Each structure stands twice: as C-alpha cells, then as structure tokens.
Amino acid sequence: MSIAVLGAGAFGTALAVSYAQKGPVTLWARDPDQADAMRQTRENTRRLPGVKLPENVSVTAETATAFTAETLLLAMPMQQMAGFLKAHAATLSAKTLVSCSKGIDLATGQGPTGLIRSLVPGSRAAVLTGPSFAADIARGLPTALTLACADHSEALQAELSTPTLRLYRTTDTTGAELGGALKNVYAIAAGTVIGAGLGDSARAALMTRSFAEMLRVALALGARAETLSGLSGFGDLVLTCTSEQSRNFRLGHALGSGAGFDPSITVEGVATAEALNALAKKHQIEIPVAAMVTALTQQKISVSEAMKILLARPLKEE
Numbered sequence: 403m404s405i406a407v408l409g410a411g412a413f414g415t416a417l418a419v420s421y422a423q424k425g426p427v428t429l430w431a432r433d434p435d436q437a438d439a440m441r442q443t444r445e446n447t448r449r450l451p452g453v454k455l456p457e458n459v460s461v462t463a464e465t466a467t468a469f470t471a472e473t474l475l476l477a478m479p480m481q482q483m484a485g486f487l488k489a490h491a492a493t494l495s496a497k498t499l500v501s502c503s504k505g506i507d508l509a510t511g512q513g514p515t516g517l518i519r520s521l522v523p524g525s526r527a528a529v530l531t532g533p534s535f536a537a538d539i540a541r542g543l544p545t546a547l548t549l550a551c552a553d554h555s556e557a558l559q560a561e562l563s564t565p566t567l568r569l570y571r572t573t574d575t576t577g578a579e580l581g582g583a584l585k586n587v588y589a590i591a592a593g594t595v596i597g598a599g600l601g602d603s604a605r606a607a608l609m610t611r612s613f614a615e616m617l618r619v620a621l622a623l624g625a626r627a628e629t630l631s632g633l634s635g636f637g638d639l640v641l642t643c644t645s646e647q648s649r650n651f652r653l654g655h656a657l658g659s660g661a662g663f664d665p666s667i668t669v670e671g672v673a674t675a676e677a678l679n680a681l682a683k684k685h686q687i688e689i690p691v692a693a694m695v696t697a698l699t700q701q702k703i704s705v706s707e708a709m710k711i712l713l714a715r716p717l718k719e720e
C-alpha cells in the first residue's frame with residue numbers, strides 16, 4: 403500500500419515524517435513555492451521548523467502525483483476540506499480517504515466522514531484522531547490514536563501504525579470525529595480560565611463539565627459513549643486543555659489574559675464552536691460551556707460575565 407499526505411501544515415508534515423519510517427510517502431503542499439522550498443531545505447520551516455524531512459518523503463504541489471497513492475491522509479484545516487473534496491471528487495473516488503482534521507464543517511454541520519461520503523461517494527472514509535501534537539509525532543515520541551472506519555479496518559490500522567504510533571480501531575466514526583472536534587472548543591475555555599487566573603480547580607471543574615457536554619452532544623448525534631471515553635474524546639480533551647502546545651488553549655489563554663493573538667494561526671475550535679451551537683440548537687442539546695466559548699470568541703461577552711453566567715446556573719444533580 404502507498405501513502406500520500408494532502409496538506410503540508412504542521413500535522414501533515416509530521417505524519418509524513420513518521421510514515422517515512424515504513425516506506426516512501428508523498429507530501430502534497432498546495433503552494434508550489436512552499437513545495438520547492440521544502441524540497442530544497444528538506445524542512446517545513448514555516449509550519450514545523452527544526453524537523454528534517456527524511457529522504458523517503460517526496461514533496462510535490464502536483465495533485466496528480468499525490469493521487470497515485472492508495473491511502474490519502476487529509477491534513478488541512480476543516481473549513482477547507484469541502485472545497486478540496488469538491489474540486490477533486492472525480493479523481494478521489496475509489497481511494498481510502500483518512501481525515502486527520504478536527505472540526506465540523508460550518509456550512510453543512512457535517513464532520514469529515516460525512517463530507518467525504520457525500521462529496522466523494524465512491525471512496526472509503528476513515529478518521530485518524532486523538533491526543534497528538536505534530537511536534538511529538540515528528541520526533542517519534544510515543545503516541546496512541548484512534549482510527550475510525552465504518553468497515554473492517556485491520557489492514558488500514560496496521561498500515562498506519564508505527565513502532566511509536568499505536569492505533570486503536572473503532573467503527574464509530576461519528577464518536578471519533580466529534581471527540582476530536584469538540585475538545586478544541588473546550589480547550590479554548592480551559593485556556594481562558596488559566597489566562598484569567600481562575601486557577602487549576604476551576605479548570606478541572608470546567609474540563610469535567612465540558613466532557614459531560616461532549617458526551618451529551620455525541621450521544622444525541624448517534625455516537626457510542628465508549629468512544630468519547632477513549633483517546634479521541636477524553637484523551638484529546640485532557641491533552642489539549644492542559645498543554646500550552648495547543649493553539650486552541652493558547653487562544654483561550656490570550657482571551658483570558660487580554661493578550662493579543664496572531665490571527666494566521668490555525669485554531670479549529672473557533673469555527674467548531676459556531677457549528678456546534680447550530681447543531682445544539684437544532685437538536686435541542688444544552689451546551690452552556692460551548693455557548694460561552696462562542697460568545698467569547700465573537701467578543702459578545704467578557705470573561706468575567708461568562709464566568710458569572712456559568713456559576714449562576716440553577717443547581718442540579720451531577
């Protein structure tokens with residue numbers, strides 16, 4: 403089997419570096435100048451500086467070259483995925499398309515597998531998700547992820563596992579992709595709490611109530627509870643809410659502390675919060691924490707107002 407990674411950001415580059423241990427990997431960058439620079443320097447200086455690209459990684463800006471692989475890993479920001487799939491639908495059918503992106507498409511409310519199934523009907527859709535920072539994967543640090551695919555995926559699991567990247571499989575694509583998408587929203591909340599100096603106890607409370615929200619949403623949308631308790635849900639929530647490596651956490655920290663934040667940094671939780679609010683409204687699910695994140699990121703509310711609203715909610719059973 404052969405692998406190509408579509409999207410040469412931090413995560414796509416890290417995955418290409420990791421899978422190059424097992425054989426040749428094609429890394430597709432949309433920008434020909436960036437592809438040239440990466441070929442010359444053997445480094446993605448903009449998105450993943452300090453990591454050498456192994457010889458087994460071929461960088462290209464030609465989709466025709468990348469699309470010769472059988473397994474294609476989609477590693478672009480979530481709001482870009484639908485456009486990419488629509489543009490290349492004809493050539494992508496009959497491929498295995500593994501989404502590595504975390505989010506909900508704002509226009510349709512779909513996750514990655516929903517988009518893949520509706521826009522590229524002949525393909526096979528899978529999701530690779532879980533607690534993993536690009537820099538850790540690229541350095542070969544031990545990591546465990548969830549591979550979700552509706553059909554039997556043992557062969558894909560073996561193909562995408564490495565000695566340091568251990569995959570657990572599930573058929574619950576809805577649960578896996580919702581866990582990965584929603585944890586980013588709550589990481590913004592956790593970062594806000596820490597940035598505003600509200601303390602570790604407040605963060606633990608918020609993470610716990612966030613997990614309750616994640617579970618409520620996921621169950622309402624047909625996911626299995628055990629998926630949310632696994633790597634793609636609980637595991638990634640813990641990582642992202644507790645590490646300053648997380649861009650979602652760092653955006654929240656900036657909101658909480660009043661610091662500035664570079665708008666060119668990919669922060670999936672902002673659009674996901676908006677998409678989540680629309681889904682929750684449609685399905686009548688209570689999401690008080692995520693609602694506050696949306697209001698905060700849209701500058702409709704201050705951090706102290708958000709805190710007061712959450713603490714003043716009616717007392718109830720856990």
Ligand SMILES: NC(=O)C1=CN([C@@H]2O[C@H](COP(=O)(O)OP(=O)(O)OC[C@H]3O[C@@H](n4cnc5c(N)ncnc54)[C@H](OP(=O)(O)O)[C@@H]3O)[C@@H](O)[C@H]2O)C=CC1
Nearest residue numbers: 410411412413414449477478479480482503504535536668
């Ligand atoms: N970084 C991480 O640690 C992890 C990230 N992820 C997920 O991976 C996804 C990508 O994130 P990440 O790599 O970190 O983001 P980056 O910001 O590092 O890079 C985004 C990449 O996507 C490319 N891109 C943007 N728009 C398009 C498009 N229309 N078609 C093709 N490529 C496009 C960008 O190209 P250009 O430079 O030309 O703009 C860039 O190479 C996100 O969903 C994220 O949640 C998942 C796990 C870990």
Ligand SMILES: O=C(CO)COP(=O)(O)O
Nearest residue numbers: 532533534535648649650
């Ligand atoms: O998904 C991630 C870790 O699992 C990366 O998180 P950020 O996008 O917040 O950096």
